[in-house]
Structures are given as structure tokens and as C-alpha cells.
Amino acid sequence: xxxxxxxxxxxxxxxxxxxxxxxxxxxxxxxxxxxxxxxxxxxxxxxxxxxxxxxxxxxxxxxxxxxxxxxxxxxxxxxxxxxxxxxxxxxxxxxxxxxxxxxxxxxxxxxxxxxxxxxxxxxxxxxxxxxxxxxxxxxxxxxxxxxxxxxxxxxxxxxxxxxxxxxxxxxxxxxxxxxxxxxxxxxxxxxxxxxxxxxxxxxxxxxxxxxxxxxxxxxxxxxxxxxxxxxxxxxxxxxxxxxxxxxxxxxxxxxxxxxxxxxxxxxxxxxxxxxxxxx
Amino acid sequence: xxxxxxxxxxxxxxxxxxxxxxxxxxxxxxxxxxxxxxxxxxxxxxxxxxxxxxxxxxxxxxxxxxxxxxxxxxxxxxxxxxxxxxxxxxxxxxxxxxxxxxxxxxxxxxxxxxxxxxxxxxxxxxxxxxxxxxxxxxxxxxxxxxxxxxxxxxxxxxxxxxxxxxxxxxxxxxxxxxxxxxxxxxxxxxxxxxxxxxxxxxxxxxxxxxxxxxxxxxxxxxxxxxxxxxxxxxxxxxxxxxxxxxxxxxxxxxxxxxxxxxxxxxxxxxxxxxxxxxx
Numbered sequence: 439x440x441x442x443x444x445x446x447x448x449x450x451x452x453x454x455x456x457x458x459x460x461x462x463x464x465x466x467x468x469x470x471x472x473x474x475x476x477x478x479x480x481x482x483x484x485x486x487x488x489x490x491x492x493x494x495x496x497x498x499x500x501x502x503x504x505x506x507x508x509x510x511x512x513x514x515x516x517x518x519x520x521x522x523x524x525x526x527x528x529x530x531x532x533x534x535x536x537x538x539x540x541x542x543x544x545x546x547x548x549x550x551x552x553x554x555x556x557x558x559x560x561x562x563x564x565x566x567x568x569x570x571x572x573x574x575x576x577x578x579x580x581x582x583x584x585x586x587x588x589x590x591x592x593x594x595x596x597x598x599x600x601x602x603x604x605x606x607x608x609x610x611x612x613x614x615x616x617x618x619x620x621x622x623x624x625x626x627x628x629x630x631x632x633x634x635x636x637x638x639x640x641x642x643x644x645x646x647x648x649x650x651x652x653x654x655x656x657x658x659x660x661x662x663x664x665x666x667x668x669x670x671x672x673x674x675x676x677x678x679x680x681x682x683x684x685x686x687x688x689x690x691x692x693x694x695x696x697x698x699x700x701x702x703x704x705x706x707x708x709x710x711x712x713x714x715x716x717x
Numbered sequence: 718x719x720x721x722x723x724x725x726x727x728x729x730x731x732x733x734x735x736x737x738x739x740x741x742x743x744x745x746x747x748x749x750x751x752x753x754x755x756x757x758x759x760x761x762x763x764x765x766x767x768x769x770x771x772x773x774x775x776x777x778x779x780x781x782x783x784x785x786x787x788x789x790x791x792x793x794x795x796x797x798x799x800x801x802x803x804x805x806x807x808x809x810x811x812x813x814x815x816x817x818x819x820x821x822x823x824x825x826x827x828x829x830x831x832x833x834x835x836x837x838x839x840x841x842x843x844x845x846x847x848x849x850x851x852x853x854x855x856x857x858x859x860x861x862x863x864x865x866x867x868x869x870x871x872x873x874x875x876x877x878x879x880x881x882x883x884x885x886x887x888x889x890x891x892x893x894x895x896x897x898x899x900x901x902x903x904x905x906x907x908x909x910x911x912x913x914x915x916x917x918x919x920x921x922x923x924x925x926x927x928x929x930x931x932x933x934x935x936x937x938x939x940x941x942x943x944x945x946x947x948x949x950x951x952x953x954x955x956x957x958x959x960x961x962x963x964x965x966x967x968x969x970x971x972x973x974x975x976x977x978x979x980x981x982x983x984x985x986x987x988x989x990x991x992x993x994x995x996x
Contacts (some may be wrong), residue, residue: 446973
């Protein structure tokens with residue numbers, strides 16, 4: 439692991455790091471905020487998964503998470519959203535919703551994506567091992583959140599690994615890739631056309647198939663341009679109701695899909711996570 | 718005035734606007750955050766002047782000011798740092814510290830800059846009139862802050878107009894253009910080589926020449942790369958001490974010159990301003 443930069447911020451250290459990933463076969467960059475702590479002390483870890491087009495940098499610069507992380511004394515990790523670099527195959531037409539910046543947190547099985555697009559393994563296994571090794575992290579106390587495609591990532595990763603995360607929340611998540619154009623394009627490209635294989639990457643399908651979490655927090659803006667065509671929170675509401683899966687969905691009047699929305703409710707989410715991350 | 722964008726954020730509206738400026742002879746872009754308010758109500762105005770290379774966007778995206786502005790119910794205005802556009806003369810070598818992005822909040826008198834580089838008139842007169850006209854602003858309650866070159870702007874504008882601003886603060890300000898390379902380059906280029914004319918644009922010189930404010934708040938990081946060569950807060954300390962000008966200078970251990978530093982202490986500064994902006 440190599441340090442790209444460190445800056446003192448909000449009584450802690452905001453770092454950016456890169457390393458050679460065995461999961462993706464590429465160099466991967468991520469950011470970590472570590473509040474000040476005493477020698478030997480370890481802190482809980484909150485994962486933040488970003489949306490389409492983003493790198494680690496978007497939330498690191500615009501997310502307004504550091505004040506609450508320092509107050510609650512939790513580490514905040516922001517990975518990239520896809521493998522990158524020469525030789526990594528992109529969308530044939532360079533679209534924003536597939537390929538670079540759009541890994542969808544899956545392990546691809548389809549050529550030519552299967553070699554590099556292994557974000558599931560990267561986020562679930564490789565990067566946690568690195569974080570546990572290189573940072574003062576209490577890996578027995580992790581939680582996960584994300585935005586849009588990253589909200590999909592956070593929900594599906596938590597539903598598949600309920601023992602690994604003490605809390606999960608999302609900002610404007612894609613709740614069902616099986617039922618939206620972004621999901622159909624991405625999963626058919628990465629996983630293939632057998633939709634049975636998609637169910638492990640669909641929050642609603644995972645819940646329908648029996649996965650459960652203690653609770654889920656979702657904020658969704660009513661002025662989000664992607665609300666009706668892509669995000670469809672009503673599918674999650676219906677699924678959770680039928681499955682008796684606890685869900686707190688807050689429709690936020692007038693808010694859109696941007697970091698102006700995310701940064702507004704970030705502190706609320708971190709309060710909610712911190713409560714569930716207590717030792 | 719034309720609206721470029723509006724986004725709901727932190728219980729208010731973050732807008733970006735542009736207009737044809739008579740002061741600079743160019744189109745100028747600025748951002749305004751307005752907390753929710755009742756019909757007919759007016760709110761105090763905090764001005765934020767940015768540093769070298771910045772536009773309105775840097776603090777708007779990275780400044781973490783909206784939560785405190787909404788809490789205190791104050792409007793936050795972030796102008797650009799220079800005129801821009803075709804025909805606006807830039808530094809001969811395109812350097813970052815003169816010309817575009819480096820207006821230094823002066824009214825230039827030297828050719829070819831005098832036609833457009835009139836940021837003093839723009840910030841002191843033209844833009845306040847527009848804000849008072851177009852936003853629910855109580856222009857009898859204004860305060861001003863800034864970063865680096867914008868800290869210089871905030872201090873000098875407040876010292877020249879003590880009745881216009883109820884509070885002034887700065888993050889890592891240039892305290893004396895007469896005594897640093899940035900200031901020498903900028904003021905000789907914009908104002909000419911007669912250093913007597915520079916004193917109206919030098920916070921230390923203004924205080925030495927009799928200007929006074931009720932108090933001044935300055936935060937300065939100890940790990941700031943520009944601390945010794947350009948910023949020299951000790952000059953402000955000595956000047957204020959000799960003049961019995963109240964000054965609170967806080968040296969912040971390990972902090973640098975970036976928005977990681979600014980965003981950490983933004984809320985403190987807004988608390989301090991809000992206390993002094995009370996009706």
C-alpha cells in the first residue's frame with residue numbers, strides 16, 4: 439500500500455492510498471479518514487460505496503462526513519467504483535453507466551469483464567483485509583452505506599453478509615437491478631442473461647429469497663431525476679413489508695440525487711451507524 | 718441575473734447565479750446559500766472570499782458551511798476571485814498567482830488590467846446591491862470571511878468599511894501584501910510600483926494607518942506550506958499588538974492550506990459571525 443496524500447481534518451487524518459489489487463488485477467485507489475486515537479486503540483469502520491461515475495474523491499471532498507466520524511470516533515473508508523487503467527475494458531460506447539466508474543459491486547463472469555470487474559471480491563474480502571492490516575480498525579465492528587449504485591452495493595453486500603455489518607443505510611439506492619434500465623444493462627453485461635444469477639445482486643430479490651437484517655435506513659429525495667425510472671424505492675417498501683424486514687424510508691422533500699442531498703443527511707446516517715457500532 | 722443551478726441542501730437552497738457586471742465588464746458567477754425562511758423575512762449575509770485559483774465552486778462544494786448557516790439562519794455568498802472570459806488579460810506566463818483567479822480584491826489602475834480587474838468595486842458595491850435586490854437579505858447585518866488571498870480581501874475590505882461588516886474572520890490570510898512575494902507581484906502589476914498606494918490593500922498597513930475593528934478571528938495551520946514565505950501571521954500579531962487592535966489568532970497544529978483545514982473550522986467561524994450578526 440502506498441500513501442498518495444494525507445491531510446489533517448476535523449481532528450483526524452484524511453488519507454488517500456493506492457495498492458495493487460489481486461481481485462481486480464489493477465491498481466486501486468481509496469480514501470480513509472481516521473479520527474485521532476490513542477496508541478493501540480482500534481475504532482469501528484464505516485464503508486461508503488459511491489455511485490455511477492464516482493471515484494473515492496467525490497465523497498471525500500463533498501460528503502461532509504468527517505465532523506460526525508470524529509465525533510463518534512469511527513473510521514470512514516471510501517473505495518473506487520470500478521477497476522481502472524490501460525487494458526481494463528470499458529463500455530463499448532463509453533457510456534457512464536457501464537464499465538469504468540460503474541462496477542456495480544459484482545464479480546463479473548462475462549468476457550471481457552470477468553478478468554478485472556471483481557468489485558464484490560474487492561469490497562467484501564480484499565480491501566477489508568488491507569484495512570484491518572494497515573489501519574487502527576476494529577474489524578469486528580463494521581457498517582456499510584452507499585449512494586445510488588453504491589446504495590445497491592451497500593444493501594446487497596450487507597444482505598449477503600449479515601454477520602459482517604452491524605448497520606446498513608443508503609442514499610437514493612438502486613433497490614432492484616432486475617427492475618431498472620441501469621441494472622439490466624450492467625448485470626446482463628457483467629453476469630450474463632440468466633436472471634436467476636442476478637438475484638444475489640438485487641436487494642429486493644435477496645430479501646424475497648430470505649436474507650434479513652435487523653434494520654435498514656434509506657433516504658430518498660423527491661426531486662431526484664432518477665426516482666421513477668431507476669431507483670423505485672416503492673419496490674423495496676413492498677418487498678420489506680411482505681417479508682417483515684424492518685425498513686426506515688425517509689422521502690426528503692425537494693432533494694435531488696447530488697452530494698447536496700447526501701451531505702445534508704450524512705450526519706444523520708453516521709449517528710445511526712454509530713449507535714449500532716457501539717462495542 | 719440568471720440562475721445557473723439550484724439544489725436543495727441542509728434545509729435551504731444552494732444556488733449558482735451569473736450576471737453582467739458593470740464593475741468588471743464581464744459576466745460574473747457567484748453562489749448563494751439561502752436557508753428556508755418565511756415570506757417577507759430577511760436574513761443576515763456572510764461573505765466568503767476565496768483564495769488564489771478558486772472560483773465560487775471550491776467553497777460551495779468543499780466548504781461545509783451549509784449546516785451552520787442553516788442552523789444560524791444566515792445567507793452565505795461566495796463570489797469568484799477575478800473577472801474571466803475572452804479578452805480579459807491574464808498573467809503573461811499564465812501563472813496561478815496573477816490575472817485570472819487572482820484578482821486580489823483590488824481596483825487595478827495599471828494597463829492592461831484596469832479595465833476588468835475591479836474586484837474591490839465589485840465586492841464592496843456592485844454585488845452587495847445585487848444581493849440586496851435579489852435575495853431575502855438584511856443588508857444592515859453583513860459579515861465577511863475569506864481564505865488566503867480571500868482572507869486578505871476580507872480583512873482589508875472590513876478595515877476600510879468598518880460600518881458595513883459586523884464581523885470579520887480569515888483562514889490562513891495574506892496579512893501583508895507589502896511583505897510577501899504574492900502581494901508584491903500582484904500589487905505592482907495591478908496598482909503600480911508606488912508602494913504608498915498599496916497601503917489601502919494591506920491589512921497590517923491599514924491598521925498601522927489607524928483603521929480599527931471590534932475584533933478579528935484568524936485560524937492558521939502550522940503545516941501550511943505558505944506559512945513562512947507568504948502568510949506571515951506574526952506580522953499581523955505585531956501590528957495588532959502595537960495598535961491595540963483585538964485579534965484572536967489560533968495556530969492549528971498539523972493543518973495545511975487546503976479545504977480540509979477550512980472545512981474543519983468553518984462551523985466555528987460561522988458561530989462567531991452569527992453571535993455578532995444578531996439583530
